[in-house]
Amino acid sequence: MKKVAFYTLGCKLNYSETSSIGRMFEQKGYQKVEFNETPDIFIINTCSVTENADKKCRKIVREAQKINADGYVAIIGCYAQLKPREISEIPGVDAVLGAAEKFRLVELIDTFEKTPLGQPAQVIASTIDHAIEYHTSYSLNDRTRTFLKVQDGCDYPCSYCTIPLARGKSRSDSIANIVNAAREIAARGVKEIVLTGVNIGDFGIQNGERKETFLDLVKALDEVQGILRFRISSIEPNLLTDDVIEFVARSKRFAHHFHIPLQSGSNTILGLMKRRYKRELYAERVAKIKSLMPECCIGVDVIVGHPGETQQLFEESYQFLNELDVSYLHVFTYSERENTAALSIRPVVAKNVRADRSKMLHILSEKKKRFFYEQQVDKQGLVLFEDEIQNGQMLGFTDNYVRVAVKYDPLLINETKAVRYDHINDAGLMEVTESEEEVLIHS
Incomplete structure (x- = not known):
């Protein structure tokens, strides 16, 4: 074997x-x-979002060679689609597969041979217009949380982004298939379940035509x-409709947590980025959420x-973020991407200057998160505990999306418990006291 x-x-x-x-x-x-258990085949799924994609890929290939010099190394993912020839020149790489080919890897691997020393790897990568099929996917890394893919590709050509070039046009699974996958996951x-995709608010396009909507999807999943x-992983503000917000507010199963990309609080920069909204719309989305779900956690990509981005425009963006009623920021430093x-x-x-501005926004994010947590103290909530230990807790x-720490108890893994938020500890986690309710085992 x-x-x-x-x-x-x-x-x-x-993932x-x-x-x-x-x-x-x-x-x-x-x-x-595991990667360090001397496998015969190493498969590395790459990313292209940051400028370090090449450096990270090379480092992992080197580690694979140290573990098993005779091991076969295949590279897939966004970076493999964008730079297949470049990756094929990395010493130790044997095969590079593009977006249209990666799900055929298990069929093809038996025909692959170890690349002779000094020779480029085998490249099987079509142009991105061939990436038209949809492949249902979900992670099963632990018992507590699963990432369920509901959509792939993107039709939004933002000025800084290579994802449409790496993943192709927007396309989705059917609601029926996703509901079946959710039931399979529940049975395990x-x-x-965290719903994920490139642009999940654009859900519903099948074979180039819109057949269903994201609202249809969340309504169906709420019955599983x-x-x-x-949990909705990330959704564009122009696609986060009032109907979706109102449904989540009254739903049985959807978490009161939204992650909404903003990218800039300056309309000038949003225009240069080719984003499809202005900051006024973003502020309206936040206000709508908070009016229906005051305790809701809202994360922001920026x-x-x-x-x-001049100093004046950065300050304009910073001030807008400072005044927004959001809970944390995911800060990305712009990096140049080809094409x-x-x-x-x-x-x-x-x-x-980019580094200085990033530091300012990271500090702002910590302040936002601290304030959000402070608002939760003395309230009650239902915690789903994971098999993760930190400092004995x-x-x-x-x-x-409040992260809670309690004394370790193996009986609590993958169980829910009602707690009262007591105080924020030195690590920035919420420590709790047990409520009078017993452990709640969800059926």
Whole structure:
């Protein structure tokens, strides 16, 4: 029995796909092992979002060679689609598969041969317009939470982004298939499903035509028995409709937690980024959520240092974020990507300035998160505990994404418990006292 190991870089979507490809290998009789357990085959699923994609890929290939110099190394993922020839020149790489080919890896691997020393790897990568099929995927890394892919690709050509070039056009699974997948996941004892994709608010396009909507999807999933809660990973503000917000507010299973990309609080920069909304719409979305779900957690993606971002425009963005009633920021420092429109925009922001602005927003994020947690103290919530230990305590998340720490108890793993938020500890986690309710086991 040949052994295969996987390493995943990047987003939740990549994790869901790696997990599904791993199950394909297991079904073909391969033994799935950890990366350091001398596998015969190493599969590296890459990301292209940051400028370090090449550096990270090379490092993991080197580690694979140290573990098993005779091991076969295959590279898949976004970076593999964008730079297949470049990756094929990395010493130790044997095969590179593009977006349209990665789900055929288990069929093709038996025909692959170890690349002779000094020779480029085999490349099987079609142009991105061939990536038209949809492959249902979900992760099963632990019993508590699963990432379920519901959508792939993107039709939004933002000026800084290569994802449409790496994943192709927007396309989705059917609601029927996704509901079936959710039931399979529930049958494995998983309590929380995170819906993931490239642009999940654009859900519903099948074979180039819109057949269903994201609202249809959340309504159907809300009826799935056995899942404690669904969490929406990220959704564009222009696609987060009043209907979706209102449904989540009254739903049985959808978490009161939204992650909504903003990217900039300056309308000038939003225009240069080719985003499809202005900051006024974003503020309206936040206000609508908070009016219906005051305790709701709202996360924000923001990019600093995009070309054209003058000091005045950065300060405008910072002030907008400072005044928004949001709970935390995911801060990304702009990095140049080939074949993107942003490369032609001036002025270019110096890298040291980008770093300074990033630091300012990280500090702002910590303040936002602290304030959000302070608002929760003395309230009650339902925590789903995970098999994760930190400083002798086990951790879990509430419906509204408050991270809670309690004394370790193996009986609590993958169980829910009603608690009262007591205080915020030195690590920034919420410590709790037990409520009078017993442990709640979700059926």
